[in-house]
Amino acid sequence: EAAVLLGxxxxxxxxxxxxxxxxxxxxxxxxxxxxxxxxxxxxxGGLATLALARHDxxxxxxxxxxxxxxxxxxxxxxxxxxxxxxxxxxxxxxxAAFERMVELKPGVASYARISYARELxxxxxxxxxxxxxxxDAAAGRREALAWTHVQLGKLYLGMGRLRxxxxxxxxALEVFPTYLYGxxxxxxxxxxxxxxxxxxxxxxxxxxxxPQPQFVATLADVYRAAGRPDLEREQVExxxxxxxxxxxxxxxxDLELALFNVDHGIELERTLADAERARRAxxxxxxxxxxxxxxxxxxxxxxxxxxxxxSLRLGTRDATKFFHRGMIERCLGRDAEAGRWFRxxxxxxxxxxxxxxxxxxxxxx
Numbered sequence: 205e206a207a208v209l210l211g212x213x214x215x216x217x218x219x220x221x222x223x224x225x226x227x228x229x230x231x232x233x234x235x236x237x238x239x240x241x242x243x244x245x246x247x248x249g250g251l252a253t254l255a256l257a258r259h260d261x262x263x264x265x266x267x268x269x270x271x272x273x274x275x276x277x278x279x280x281x282x283x284x285x286x287x288x289x290x291x292x293x294x295x296x297x298x299x300a301a302f303e304r305m306v307e308l309k310p311g312v313a314s315y316a317r318i319s320y321a322r323e324l325x326x327x328x329x330x331x332x333x334x335x336x337x338x339x340d341a342a343a344g345r346r347e348a349l350a351w352t353h354v355q356l357g358k359l360y361l362g363m364g365r366l367r368x369x370x371x372x373x374x375x376a377l378e379v380f381p382t383y384l385y386g387x388x389x390x391x392x393x394x395x396x397x398x399x400x401x402x403x404x405x406x407x408x409x410x411x412x413x414x415p416q417p418q419f420v421a422t423l424a425d426v427y428r429a430a431g432r433p434d435l436e437r438e439q440v441e442x443x444x445x446x447x448x449x450x451x452x453x454x455x456x457x458d459l460e461l462a463l464f465n466v467d468h469g470i471e472l473e474r475t476l477a478d479a480e481r482a483r484r485a486x487x488x489x490x491x492x493x494x495x496x497x498x499x500x501x502x503x504x505x506x507x508x509x510x511x512x513x514x515s516l517r518l519g520t521r522d523a524t525k526f527f528h529r530g531m532i533e534r535c536l537g538r539d540a541e542a543g544r545w546f547r548x549x550x551x552x553x554x555x556x557x558x559x560x561x562x563x564x565x566x567x568x569x
Contacts, residue, residue: 207237208246215253220347222384222414224453230254231454245274245281252284259456261486264288279309283317293487295324295518312342312352323359324489326519332359350380354389361392362523364553369393384410388422395422396555400430411439415446417460424468429558440468458482463494466501467559476502489515489525497528505535523549523556527564534567543568 211233214226231254237247252267265288272281286301299321306314319334335356342349357372373393376386391407394400407426411419424439443464450457459482465475479498483491496511512529530545546568549556556564 205237205246207233207240208244208250211237211247211250211254215250215257216347218257219351220380220383222410222416222419224257224416224450224455227254227257227453227455243274245271245278248274249278249281249284252281252288256284256287258454259291259459259486260454261288261291265292277308279305279311279314282308283313286317290320290324291486291488291490293489293491310337310341312338312345312348315341316352316355319355319359324518324520326521328359328363328521332356335359346380347383350376350383350386353379354383354385357389357393361389361396361555362553364396364555366393366396366555384413384419388419391422391426395426395429395558400426404430415442417443417446417450417457417464420446421460421464424464425558440470456485459486459491459494462498466494466498469501472498472502483511489518489520493525493528496532500528500532500535503535505532508532509536521552523553524560526552527556527560530564530567539567 211230214230214233218224218226218230231251234247234250234254237244238251241247248267249271252264252271255261255264255267264284268281268284268288271278272285275281282301282305286298286305289295289298289301302314302317302321306318308314315334315338319331319338322328322334323331335352339349339352339356342352353372353376357369357376360366360369360372370393373386373389376383377390380386387406387410391403391410394403394406403426404423407419407423411423420439420442424436427433427436427439443461447457447461458478462475462479462482465471466479476498479495483495485491492511493515496508496515499505499508499511509532512525512532515525516529526545526549530542530549533539533545534542546564549564550561550568555561
């Protein structure tokens with residue numbers, strides 16, 4: 205039991221610090237627990253959440269199902285199974301797992317998953333309602349409360365609603381003043397408002413502490429908005445080193461890195477191969493969207509259209525996916541249809557991208 209608790213504590217520290225180096229320590233502790241008790245559902249479930257953190261979703265599904273068989277009344281095992289199924293594009297099964305989880309134990313983890321499921325289905329209001337339930341359930345737990353405030357803030361950001369987004373992000377940083385995900389969210393908020401100097405300050409606080417892809421991508425966007433292409437290039441070059449570091453920690457970040465490279469026009473043929481490989485490992489709507497965008501940037505727009513349609517099959521209201529669809533339609537010579545998708549992207553979130561927002565506005569008219 206002590207080894208399990210230690211392994212899970214290392215995972216909690218990763219959530220608090222965004223430092224993936226603790227994942228190996230978590231694995232060692234959980235494997236020690238499993239050696240002592242081979243049928244420990246808690247140890248197996250801990251290894252499943254570790255596999256999720258490393259983006260090894262097939263392993264997470266196998267381990268999660270094993271833990272669930274051993275302890276079917278434990279809610280978190282259903283959540284892990286649902287998370288893995290979601291990333292593997294098996295949405296109906298994933299949503300059923302989340303429903304079972306919330307039946308067994310209503311709380312932060314289960315409400316947050318219901319929120320995300322509703323967001324994927326295009327129900328933003330329902331997603332906010334569920335995340336507010338998670339917020340109530342997180343009371344008194346610093347990291348959980350800060351995380352929930354940030355997720356709620358990002359829901360509002362994705363809708364272009366900056367004032368309620370600000371309230372949630374500031375609340376997160378009040379609860380947890382050194383929360384790196386809070387700094388990154390604050391940078392996105394300031395960027396949406398055009399406050400580039402403040403955006404740079406917050407983005408640097410996150411990226412300088414732990415140079416992980418999410419933080420570095422935000423900092424690159426911020427430098428672009430600030431008119432510093434030299435500093436933006438530094439972040440682009442840094443991504444290659446980050447990819448190697450994450451690989452050493454066992455973290456698969458192929459999809460995120462492929463999206464970054466496609467956006468920045470980096471070795472587009474090689475990046476297309478990366479996107480195809482990432483989509484095979486993660487055949488979700490996110491995998492479909494990144495592959496569609498990579499195909500489009502390589503001029504293979506008829507193929508891109510197929511994957512873009514798949515990426516929108518749940519009814520998700522995502523400005524970036526709408527923009528990608530607009531660019532694909534334009535590539536196919538259907539300018540009127542493209543304009544509709546660009547307007548839809550901007551209506552969903554007029555601040556969706558520093559890099560691509562001006563393009564959407566230019567072609568929407």
